[in-house]
Amino acid sequence: MNYSKTQACNLNPGTTVIGKWHKKKYQIVKLLGSGATGSVYLARCVEGEVALKIGVDSMAITSEVNVLKHFSKVQGQVLGPSLLDVDDLVTNQGVLPFYVMEYLKGEQLITFTSKRGEEWIGILMVQLLGDLDRLHRAGWAFGDLKPDNLIVVGPTPRIRWLDVGGTTLLGRSIKEYTEFFDRGYWGLGSRVAEPSYDLFSLVMIMINCSYPKRFDKKGEQSLQQLKQAIEMKPGLKPYRDVMVKGLQGKYGDAQMMKKDVMTAIQKKSTHYQKSKPSHPPRTQRKVKKKSTKPSYWIEIFLVISFIILAYILYLFGQLM
Incomplete structure (x- = not known):
């Protein structure tokens, strides 16, 4: 296959990228996005779907690889995509650097x-x-x-x-x-x-x-x-x-x-909870019978909302 540096950011679906050093094969599925340092593609390999970024500036790609490697050393939550492979693509126009990341679905x-x-x-x-x-x-x-x-x-x-x-x-x-x-x-x-x-x-x-x-x-x-x-x-x-x-x-x-x-x-x-309607006094029991059903559902909705918020705050604590 013949490539040029301008084509590095315009690989067609079905194109196979083969690493110079690790010899791994990646089949391009589609373009995910382009930026100043290169283009990111959805690709398939033996392990499944991955995100492959190929660029024309070796220094820029090396810098990004170093950042991803550093992310893996930071304690706590995973920051960026996991780095899976780093290699070069040999073309008749020169060598193009690329790296492969975890493909995040969402x-x-x-x-x-x-x-x-x-x-x-x-x-x-x-x-x-x-x-x-x-x-x-x-x-x-x-x-x-x-x-x-x-x-x-x-x-x-x-x-x-x-x-x-x-x-x-x-x-x-x-x-x-x-x-x-x-x-x-x-x-x-x-x-x-x-x-x-x-x-x-x-x-x-x-x-x-x-x-x-x-x-x-x-x-x-x-x-x-x-x-x-x-x-x-x-x-x-x-x-x-x-x-x-x-x-x-x-x-x-x-x-x-x-x-x-x-x-x-x-x-x-807290403000949401304080806005909950209070229970009517006993003297209003007759009126209460007419309004029990809607009040009941409103209260259930508020309680469920509070439980969800409490769970979210619990997750926050796990992330701190």
Whole structure:
């Protein structure tokens, strides 16, 4: 087979990629996505379905491989996809580097929250903040943090990362970014790789979940524009104070922000419980007989909701 470097990002379904060193064969199924450093494909091999990323820049691919290897050494939850293979593809135009990752099956973040409801935004952000905290402690910033690079897997909903192409060592300049999630675009900070850069992007992800079509910056009052966007969505209002602090870069680390998001969820749950209707006095027994059935079902709904929230908070504790 003849390849060129431009074709490396345009492999047709059915193409077989054979590693120069390990001799493993991968049959391309379809393109999953393209970025500045290469293209990611769904592929099949002896072990099953995998995600294969092939690029034209050996340095960039090596950097991503090192990040994935480092993820495997971080204690706690798995951060990114598991790294399965690293090899080269020999062509008549030169050698193209590629690596193979675990193929994560699930739903895109915005698709998931659109189906399940905005109450899941805070829950998934707590999970993401826990992962970011571990990443930052390891000396990296995610960089190009956006819904396209996130997926929700199951059966118990868990957010995972798809592409680590934008990861950057702390203190260096962010190498990849998407304007809507970039604080430099909004005039609210620099593009230096630091925890607060990722936390700004996380707030913008929350906003994007409520505004799937996104929106452009208007004028120089960016912070005021974003505050108004938060105020207009009931699903975001419980997290308003946390989100504004994240936009302003007031969090020194992800763990601090995670605790505040969890506190906001707990307050929301407590307020929900206090809004439960009280039992009518005995003197109203005759009226009660007429309203027992609807009141009964409302109470069951509230109790079930509380149990679900309590279980979610329990999961939070397991992720800390």
